[in-house]
Amino acid sequence: MDLIKIYECFCDQTRLRLLNVLSQGPLCVCHFQTVLAEPQVKISKHLAYLRARGLVECERQGNWVIYELPAKPSRELVANLACLRDCAQEDPVFKRDFARLKKIEPACAWVRAGEPENAPGQCRC
């Protein structure tokens, strides 16, 4: 029963926030730190947790590691992410994350565009 893995990932607030933000597109770890305003260890560990259960995938690009939702997500994952997205609509925490995400959008445009050659020498967020 693969559903369990999904719900194990969903039952922590930090992970829900990560997944919610990821629904807007790929990001690298430093961006998560800024958007969630949580320490690096915390972000990194929860991403590892998600990765171990197949809820996210990642790819290294130089110093940066880009995380994104699976390219071929299961039916269950799609359904539950949609449900989450729906439920999170009004939640202040999720809304705040989205607001901060919008703010740093310029700084992470190269990720979304898939242009590692445009990555800054140093993190800008």
Next chain:
Amino acid sequence: MDLIKIYECFCDQTRLRLLNVLSQGPLCVCHFQTVLAEPQVKISKHLAYLRARGLVECERQGNWVIYELPAKPSRELVANLACLRDCAQEDPVFKRDFARLKKIEPACAWVRAGEPENAPGQCRC
């Protein structure tokens, strides 16, 4: 963030099975034992877990305790139960539970009908 409580309840297989079966209507504990084919302690504890988080409600009727989904479920709960129902459609474990539920339907008709006066003197399942 109330979503977390929901997902905490969802991340155990026994609880998912309980909720799935409950989606068909109220039942009492002995019925769950038969349908899930799990020991009494296990069923009772997981029902208590669900109750503590508001995912189920219960009412005593003589020797029996009837469990059901909340009369006024939150928007999030409704959405997630629907999603679960959708995802569980083809799962063999859930399907087996439904099959066993159908088998004992006569034995628990009085629960669904809300007729405690028709409860048998002794458990029939």
Next chain:
DNA sequence: AAACCATATGCTTATTACGGAATATCAATC
């Protein structure tokens, strides 16, 4: 190669979760 940056991994502690065996509660019946 040394310094630096972004990210990951041990290690520790506290908390919570799960299961089973035994026992307790609560209600009905004899």
Next chain:
DNA sequence: GATTGATATTCCGTAATAAGCATATGGTTT
């Protein structure tokens, strides 16, 4: 009131989780 039936709780051991600190890794730059 003693017994029986249905359900809940306690106690135990084990395992998983979450968080922080310190440190390690992998890659880039000088």
